[in-house]
Amino acid sequence: MKGNGEIRIGFYICHCGSNIAGVIDVERVAEYAGTLPGVVVSRDYKYMCSDPGQDLLRQDIAEHRLNRIVVASCSPLLHEQTFRRAAEAGGINPYFVQMVNIREHGTWVHDDAEYMTGKAMDLARAAALRVYAHQPLERKQVPIKPDVLVVGGGIAGIHAALTMADAGKHVYLVEREPTIGGHMAQFDKTFPTLDCAACILTPKMTAVRAHPNITLWTWSEVEKVDGFIGNYTVTVKRKARYVDEDLCVGCMECIEACVYKRGKFDDEFNVGLSKRKPVYIPFPQAVPPVPVIDAGNCLHLSKGKCKDTCVEICGDRKAINFEIEPEYQEIEVGAVVLATGFQPFDATRIPYYGYGKYPNVYTALELERLVNASGPTGGTVRLPDGRTPERVAIVHCVGSRDEHYNRWCSRVCCMYSLKLAHLVKEKTGAEVFNFYIDMRAPGKSMEEFYNRVSTEGVHLVRGRVADVYAEQTDEKKTNGQIGRVVIQAEDTLIGRIRKIPVDMLILSTGLQPQHDSEDIRRMFNISCSAGGFFLERHPKLAPVNTFTDGIFLAGTCQGPKDIPDTVAQAGAAASEALALIDRGVFELEPNTAYVLEEECSGCKSCIPLCPYTAIAFEEEKKKAEINEALCKGCGTCVASCPSGSIRQHLFEDEEIYREIHGLLAYA
Amino acid sequence: MHRKEESGETGVPWRPRIVAFFCNWCTYTAADLAGVSRMKYAPNTRIIRVMCSGRIDPQFVLDAFTEGADGVLIGGCHPGDCHYSEGNYKALRRYHLLRRVLTGMGIDERRFRLEWISASEGDKVKQVINEMVEQLQQLGPLDLPTERMRLDSELEEMRPRRSVIDISEELKEAAHV
Numbered sequence: 001m002k003g004n005g006e007i008r009i010g011f012y013i014c015h016c017g018s019n020i021a022g023v024i025d026v027e028r029v030a031e032y033a034g035t036l037p038g039v040v041v042s043r044d045y046k047y048m049c050s051d052p053g054q055d056l057l058r059q060d061i062a063e064h065r066l067n068r069i070v071v072a073s074c075s076p077l078l079h080e081q082t083f084r085r086a087a088e089a090g091g092i093n094p095y096f097v098q099m100v101n102i103r104e105h106g107t108w109v110h111d112d113a114e115y116m117t118g119k120a121m122d123l124a125r126a127a128a129l130r131v132y133a134h135q136p137l138e139r140k141q142v143p144i145k146p147d148v149l150v151v152g153g154g155i156a157g158i159h160a161a162l163t164m165a166d167a168g169k170h171v172y173l174v175e176r177e178p179t180i181g182g183h184m185a186q187f188d189k190t191f192p193t194l195d196c197a198a199c200i201l202t203p204k205m206t207a208v209r210a211h212p213n214i215t216l217w218t219w220s221e222v223e224k225v226d227g228f229i230g231n232y233t234v235t236v237k238r239k240a241r242y243v244d245e246d247l248c249v250g251c252m253e254c255i256e257a258c259v260y261k262r263g264k265f266d267d268e269f270n271v272g273l274s275k276r277k278p279v280y281i282p283f284p285q286a287v288p289p290v291p292v293i294d295a296g297n298c299l300h301l302s303k304g305k306c307k308d309t310c311v312e313i314c315g316d317r318k319a320i321n322f323e324i325e326p327e328y329q330e331i332e333v334g335a336v337v338l339a340t341g342f343q344p345f346d347a348t349r350i351p352y353y354g355y356g357k358y359p360n361v362y363t364a365l366e367l368e369r370l371v372n373a374s375g376p377t378g379g380t381v382r383l384p385d386g387r388t389p390e391r392v393a394i395v396h397c398v399g400s401r402d403e404h405y406n407r408w409c410s411r412v413c414c415m416y417s418l419k420l421a422h423l424v425k426e427k428t429g430a431e432v433f434n435f436y437i438d439m440r441a442p443g444k445s446m447e448e449f450y451n452r453v454s455t456e457g458v459h460l461v462r463g464r465v466a467d468v469y470a471e472q473t474d475e476k477k478t479n480g481q482i483g484r485v486v487i488q489a490e491d492t493l494i495g496r497i498r499k500i501p502v503d504m505l506i507l508s509t510g511l512q513p514q515h516d517s518e519d520i521r522r523m524f525n526i527s528c529s530a531g532g533f534f535l536e537r538h539p540k541l542a543p544v545n546t547f548t549d550g551i552f553l554a555g556t557c558q559g560p561k562d563i564p565d566t567v568a569q570a571g572a573a574a575s576e577a578l579a580l581i582d583r584g585v586f587e588l589e590p591n592t593a594y595v596l597e598e599e600c601s602g603c604k605s606c607i608p609l610c611p612y613t614a615i616a617f618e619e620e621k622k623k624a625e626i627n628e629a630l631c632k633g634c635g636t637c638v639a640s641c642p643s644g645s646i647r648q649h650l651f652e653d654e655e656i657y658r659e660i661h662g663l664l665a666y667a
Numbered sequence: 668m669h670r671k672e673e674s675g676e677t678g679v680p681w682r683p684r685i686v687a688f689f690c691n692w693c694t695y696t697a698a699d700l701a702g703v704s705r706m707k708y709a710p711n712t713r714i715i716r717v718m719c720s721g722r723i724d725p726q727f728v729l730d731a732f733t734e735g736a737d738g739v740l741i742g743g744c745h746p747g748d749c750h751y752s753e754g755n756y757k758a759l760r761r762y763h764l765l766r767r768v769l770t771g772m773g774i775d776e777r778r779f780r781l782e783w784i785s786a787s788e789g790d791k792v793k794q795v796i797n798e799m800v801e802q803l804q805q806l807g808p809l810d811l812p813t814e815r816m817r818l819d820s821e822l823e824e825m826r827p828r829r830s831v832i833d834i835s836e837e838l839k840e841a842a843h844v
Binding site: 075076077101103104105106108109110111112115116119122123126522525527528529530535539547548591609611632633634635636638639640648651653656657659660661663664665 | 692699706708709714719721751752753
């Protein structure tokens with residue numbers, strides 16, 4: 001250490017433009033900090049994180065022989081690494097740096113200038129006292145396993161998996177449905193270009209299956225996750241499909257041969273608009289093209305009594321096997337990309353829209369299937385009674401932007417509602433009314449698309465729908481036809497209540513987190529935003545990272561977004577994962593716990609506390625011993641050691657006591 | 668005579684001071700989020716970052732009170748959400764015991780609070796701190812340092828070691844503002 005063990009602190013307070021200096025009198029704080037014990041240099045500077053700011057640190061270290069640094073600026077979660085690197089570049093141990101958070105926890109939340117200046121002094125004093133006790137530490141490096149896991153096989157997962165596989169990484173893609181493709185596979189056309197979803201998606205799906213670097217596990221779910229960045233051990237449950245993927249040739253003869261002559265059970269892919277058999281394939285281009293047997297409805301599996309015509313027709317191929325048991329695979333990966341997607345808002349939650357009550361009220365996803373040429377009606381839009389609708393209403397923001405349901409804007413509904421308006425008009429010639437709150441068309445070519453649809457004669461009514469009710473008609477005249485529903489809304493542009501009877505009502509349901517996103521979140525040890533979508537590390541600067549290193553986010557599991565943004569984010573998540581894996585090693589915070597052997601009484605009270613079983617009892621010495629490689633640095637054992645013989649690097653008792661004293665001592 | 672000196676000399680009315688121990692992963696991040704979202708709340712807390720609420724030694728809390736805090740707040744991840752699996756449960760256990768100890772020492776248990784605040788709950792940081800400040804304002808100053816000095820003079824000989832580190836000398840050396 002420089003200066004014969006003398007502690008020489010440099011104190012820096014950042015103006016952050018006017019973010020900090022606009023409230024706190026930074027000069028006064030700097031002047032005060034200069035009087036604190038050990039502080040030899042004290043400055044205020046416009047932007048400490050800028051290159052000149054960091055240069056200033058380096059120069060001062062050289063010139064004033066500084067060996068401790070305190071920077072009062074933003075959150076350490078943002079710039080601690082920056083200043084540690086600057087200190088290291090200046091030639092001192094990077095852990096001789098302490099930050100004071102006076103922006104996020106200071107000037108951004110409090111405006112009392114006088115009080116905040118005093119509080120900044122308190123915090124400065126605490127940091128100066130704390131840094132006094134800092135010890136030099138070495139960075140710990142852990143190797144990164146080269147394989148990657150992608151959870152979710154929608155467009156986000158597919159794109160991320162392909163990107164990483166193309167870079168030569170081995171990717172496990174886990175999807176819980178029998179096929180990959182996700183919601184995008186269910187859509188008909190995509191806005192704003194109106195290209196068909198299947199045409200752009202299915203080639204990517206096939207590429208996944210064909211890729212030598214991708215292990216595709218559909219009908220599978222992640223069961224358990226252990227480990228940490230670079231070294232995750234993941235258990236994947238491969239549910240019993242009852243059709244052997246290796247033996248099946250995808251001829252689909254078993255579906256044809258099933259004892260059920262026609263479909264009897266709700267087809268999930270067509271959101272219940274059609275029926276399927278117990279042995280089925282979600283849609284013709286499914287990947288893998290292997291049927292799955294629904295154990296609850298298959299006569300052989302549920303009743304044990306069936307003529308097994310499917311087995312018979314499969315013959316020598318022997319692909320159908322009722323003895324298949326769920327299989328558990330354990331894989332080791334260095335990084336994980338979560339692309340678990342969304343679920344549409346459940347329209348039955350808002351009773352006054354009449355979904356589930358009137359047969360001619362549909363959700364947007366149902367309509368996607370109806371307008372789709374490979375959908376249950378072969379692409380013709382008709383009512384349950386077979387008629388073609390003459391008037392159709394589309395209601396935006398169903399479940400979104402609503403205090404009672406989801407507060408957020410689901411971002412895609414305005415555009416897909418316009419797309420559906422266009423498609424319905426094109427297919428049926430019906431008069432279409434779109435009820436919207438605000439028309440949101442941000443992004444490339446979106447406004448143009450809105451203009452296009454509005455000039456096609458779609459009626460755009462600015463008003464939130466207040467009620468939907470059956471039109472009063474003379475019973476005799478209905479002729480068995482489904483009656484119209486009346487949409488009541490206040491048209492806020494003309495300031496009048498409008499009641500518009502329509503044959504068909506489409507509810508543009510918003511996007512919300514998957515029903516089990518909470519379980520996934522817990523399993524991967526990440527956080528959620530207020531709405532339940534997964535929380536990114538930083539909303540602007542780290543949008544695909546999470547607070548758990550090595551876990552990345554892609555697509556709508558992080559928040560509502562359209563396909564272009566989902567793909568862009570998936571690419572970003574893939575490149576972050578690649579950057580991590582190609583680096584080969586990851587540097588851990590050196591905040592592990594250690595035992596002062598001479599003071600350990602061997603009471604063993606720390607041992608059961610450790611969630612990582614990092615503490616062992618050394619029988620010979622009768623002392624506790626911490627395995628540094630297993631310790632994650634939570635410090636629980638440190639707080640509980642009755643003899644005070646367990647310490648924690650970076651969070652030494654002495655450092656924290658000094659911080660407490662510094663905060664509270666009146667100068 | 669810490670407190671009297673301050674209010675006497677500057678004429679600034681007493682305002683409660685809270686020492687908050689926030690875990691790095693949830694509550695500290697939530698306080699950052701409150702900042703990024705520019706939520707305004709009472710400025711009375713001074714936050715100390717620890718990796719996990721399980722790191723918080725009861726002695727830290729006692730020390731904060733002894734040094735002059737009017738309230739101590741611990742913030743951790745929600746049950747089941749701890750970054751280190753279960754450190755928050757350890758914190759909860761200690762919290763319950765410590766509350767009884769504090770009550771026994773004559774410190775109103777409302778001065779000590781444990782809250783689960785996840786990384787997305789910036790508004791909860793605001794709400795909890797505002798509530799706590801209001802509560803402390805009603806309870807008035809705790810001012811253990813003055814009390815301690817009184818006791819110290821009475822028990823000159825039997826004076827216990829006041830804390831792990833004695834930095835009073837350093838602080839005296841520090842110049843005054």
